[in-house]
Amino acid sequence: MSELKLPTFADVVAASERIAGVAHATPVKTSRTLNEALGAEVFFKCENMQRMGAFKFRGGYNALARFTPEQRKAGVVAFSSGNHAQAIALSARLLGVPATIVMPHDAPAAKIAATKGYGAQVVIYDRYQEDREQIGRDLAAKHGLTLIPPYDHADVIAGQGTAAKELFEEVGALDFVFAPLGGGGLLSGTALATRALSPAARLYGVEPEAGNDGQQSLRSGSIVHIDTPKTIADGAQTQHLGNLTFPIIKRDVDDILTASDEQLRAEMRFFAERMKMVVEPTGCLGLAAARAMKAQLQGKRVGIIISGGNVDIPRYTELLA
Ligand SMILES: *Cc1c(COP(=O)(O)O)cnc(C)c1O
Secondary structure, eight states: OOOOOOOHHHHHHHHHHHTTTOOOOEEEOOHHHHHHTTTTOOOOOOOEGGGGTHHHHHHHHHHHOOOOHHHHHHHHEEEOOSSHHHHHHHHHHTTOOOEEEEEEEEHHHHHHHHHHHHTOOEHHHHHHHHTTTHHHHHHHHHTEEEOOOOSSSSSHHHHHEEEEEEEHHHHHOOOEEEESSSSHHHHHHHHHHHHHTTTEEEEEEEEGGGGOOOHHHHHHSSSSOOOOOOOSSSOOOOOOOOHHHHHHHHHHHHHEEEEEHHHHHHHHHHHHHHHHOOOOOOGGGGHHHHHHHGGGGTTOOEEEEOOBOOOHHHHHHHHHO
């Protein structure tokens, strides 16, 4: 296999310049109640308040902003049922790039509508009969579109790393950092920023208990594939880490932890009641793991990335009940 060129912190810095004034520099929030409960000082980086409701806008915009004039003219294709679809659709609209998004037939109607609302062409496929990656590749080949994957892409990783970069620039070095983990775009980008700006911090990725492929991969030393996990954390229902994200995670991340759906529900409730914030289940992974590590966090400064806030209201109330 040829050497993969991994993105570096310099790429994160370049990404932050590219997205400046377009992506929100999201707020960092704290909770006195939580700090007292944990005996720690916790800083939340609130990507639930990012444009389109999740950090994925950072990586999507960064990737599209690097297109050549030819790529911009031909367009972009992405496959996703969730936040990546909306991130690419919105970035494409802002940059005047035609976008095609491949979505499963059973994707929530609200998500399909939101993606169309950003002006993207939506191609529906049957999740059980068809291979979305093949559909994406066919569309790319037939129409000369550039395929932007949700996590295993250097520009996507660099863009996702800008959230942690902003966090350290605002609050300084931290003792612990927790980030949700799906395919690893957010965690590997966070790792690049952490090792540059807060090198001594202990950095943890957190994935749903039902889909701990990342944990298995880190422990076995090679990428483990699993079936699509059953979990309410729909932003982290990935089946495997990426060829770019895994080497960075292996090199720079201290460990991968898990959280149960029950823990995620409890944290959704905490964010709603105590911090007046809507956080989607996947966005609660970091806090769930931090709370479980309370004993080690005494007197420490802790950063937690809240990755997103996109959840349908009926679903949200059902999960909170
Ligand atoms: C995509 C996503 C994740 C997981 O990100 P990866 O880069 O795939 O690890 C976590 N939370 C939310 C809200 C997401 O949309």
